[in-house]
Structures are given as C-alpha cells and as structure tokens.
Amino acid sequence: MMDEQAKQAALEAFVYLAKHGNLIKCAEQLKCTEIQVIQRIDQLEKQLACCLFNQHAAPFPLSSAGLALIEQAELIVSRYHELQRHCRHLQLGKSLKLSISYQAWFPSPWLTLLANQLQRFDPLLDLHFSGNSQQHVHFSFSAQSQQNNTQVLSWRPAKLIKVAHPKLVNHQQRFDGHLKLFDIREPQQSNLFIGETLLLDALEAALGWAILPQISVESRLAEGQLKAWPDLIAELPTYLHLSHHCPEDIKTWLLQQQAEYCELP
Incomplete structure (x- = not known):
C-alpha cells in the first residue's frame, strides 16, 4: 500500500509526464531520477489497477483511463501545492x-x-x-x-505598430509628418499621456497617430475603432x-x- 506522501508524489509524476511527454523534463521538474518517475507511475497504476499511458515511452500518450484521470489529478496536485505554499507563509509569518x-x-x-x-x-x-x-x-x-x-x-518583445483612426490611415499622405501623438520608443514622451486610456481616446478622436505595442490596441483594431499601418514598425525589448x-x-x-x-x- 502507498502512503499519502507516496500517492502525492505518484500523482505529480503522472501529471508532469502527461504534460511534458518527456521523461527527462519530468524528472528535472520533480527533482528526481528518470527511474524514480517510472517507479512512481508504476505504483500509481498498480494502486488504481489500470494503465495510465498507452506506452511507457515518448511521447507517453495517455490511455483512456489516463484521459479520464488527468483533469482531477491536475486539480489535486495544484491544490496540494497551494496548501503547501499557504502553510509555509503562515509558518514564516510572511505576508501574501x-x-x-x-x-x-x-x-x-x-x-x-x-x-x-x-x-x-x-x-x-x-x-x-x-x-x-x-x-x-x-x-x-x-x-x-x-x-x-x-x-x-x-x-517577450512587444511588437510595435503605427495606429490611428481609420480615416487618418486611409489618407495618411496628408498628415503623416504632422500629427504624431506618441512613440513608445522615445522615453522623453512617457509623461505626455498618463495611462493608456487618455491616449487611446485621443487616437479614436482622430487627433493623430501613435506607435504602440500591438497587444495594447488589439481589441480596438478588431472592433474597427483604430486602424494600423500594414507593416510592423519594430519590436520593443x-x-x-x-x-x-x-x-x-x-x-x-x-x-x-x-x-x-x-x-x-
């Protein structure tokens, strides 16, 4: 019979091996040997009287029993780690x-x-x-x-694009050199607009154009409130x-x- 600690270790081995499909990565994450990972999986399969993987070799495809168990196993492992962290914080008297x-x-x-x-x-x-x-x-x-x-x-680098109100982008040759509101690559401009909302409102009001991280304006681009120049400007590390x-x-x-x-x- 497996004790509770062994069961938890076996569940972790099952979850990480299913996640990575790679025995070496799984062993590294669990800080144990590859043989120990396999032993824990074997113990869990004997305890449950079923095979969790179709084969004990990369990419370690889950069996039907493994597929049925994996979601609950992930939840148990996650909650266990959460409890460990909480207890550790309480023992050390640390704030969360x-x-x-x-x-x-x-x-x-x-x-x-x-x-x-x-x-x-x-x-x-x-x-x-x-x-x-x-x-x-x-x-x-x-x-x-x-x-x-x-x-x-x-x-992750931020992809930069040049954006403005659609009507300005459609007639960019008339204003391109005159209506720059903001360029994130220029540090001296960082205090011109406090927060994104003010600048985005100015862009939507067709007051000019700006160079910003693409992810900052994706929702407005999708809704047609703003439009981007065809080419990416650069990436910001x-x-x-x-x-x-x-x-x-x-x-x-x-x-x-x-x-x-x-x-x-």
Whole structure:
C-alpha cells in the first residue's frame, strides 16, 4: 500500500509526464531520477489497477483511463501545492502581498494575463500593481536592461505598430509628418499621456497617430475603432527584474514563465 506522501508524489509524476511527454523534463521538474518517475507511475497504476499511458515511452500518450484521470489529478496536485505554499507563509509569518511594478506603457494586457496566472498559481496572493518604482517591489517589468539590485531577464518583445483612426490611415499622405501623438520608443514622451486610456481616446478622436505595442490596441483594431499601418514598425525589448526579496516559489514560477514566454513565436 502507498502512503499519502507516496500517492502525492505518484500523482505529480503522472501529471508532469502527461504534460511534458518527456521523461527527462519530468524528472528535472520533480527533482528526481528518470527511474524514480517510472517507479512512481508504476505504483500509481498498480494502486488504481489500470494503465495510465498507452506506452511507457515518448511521447507517453495517455490511455483512456489516463484521459479520464488527468483533469482531477491536475486539480489535486495544484491544490496540494497551494496548501503547501499557504502553510509555509503562515509558518514564516510572511505576508501574501506581492508588489509588482512596471514601466509606463508596459502592455497592460500582459499584466492582466500575468495577474490571472498568478491567481491560479496561488489564489491567496494579494497583488499590488504600480506604474512607479517602489521600495519593496518583489519584481518589475520595464524596457530598460539595467537596474540596480535586481536579476534582469529578457521578457517577450512587444511588437510595435503605427495606429490611428481609420480615416487618418486611409489618407495618411496628408498628415503623416504632422500629427504624431506618441512613440513608445522615445522615453522623453512617457509623461505626455498618463495611462493608456487618455491616449487611446485621443487616437479614436482622430487627433493623430501613435506607435504602440500591438497587444495594447488589439481589441480596438478588431472592433474597427483604430486602424494600423500594414507593416510592423519594430519590436520593443522588455525585461523582467527580480528583486532579492521575491519569494522563492514565486521566483521559480516567474523563471518558468519567462522561459516559456521567450519560446513563443
């Protein structure tokens, strides 16, 4: 019979092997050997009296029983990790507040996505976002590659486009050199518009054009409120700054996110 700790370890092995389809990656994430991963899977299959994978070789396709179990297994593993983090915070007397700073005009949809992912990672986190650098920021984002007392890592580059009201784009030769409202590549302009809303309202009112991250205006482009020039302008490098007092589990998670973001096309 498996004890509770062995069952949890076996469930984790099942979830990670199903996720990666790669024994080496699974072993690295679980910080164990490849043989131990297989042993845990074997123990779980014996406990459940079924085969979870059609074959114990890459890409480790799930069997019908594995497909039926995987969603619940992922939920159990996630909740268990959440409970572990919560207990660790309570034991250490640490706050679950997490302070996140970002440079003006860091694409807000990325921040929303990150917030959603962090809440799934740990629903007990109390997130605080700020557009200004704070003394006790756990991590931050910016377009600057150097910052004191932080570990600097590349984040996903922001694709830049030139946008305006459709009627201005359709007659761009008449105004192209005169009605520039904003160019995110020019740092001195960062204080002209406080927040995205004011500038986007000015663009929708056909007051001029701007160069912005594409992700910042995707919804307005889809709805026809704004229109983009045909070609991408450039890419804006963005960076993640990890402070020394960022909680270790959050830091590990962010490093994983950073690696996945940089792999995206």
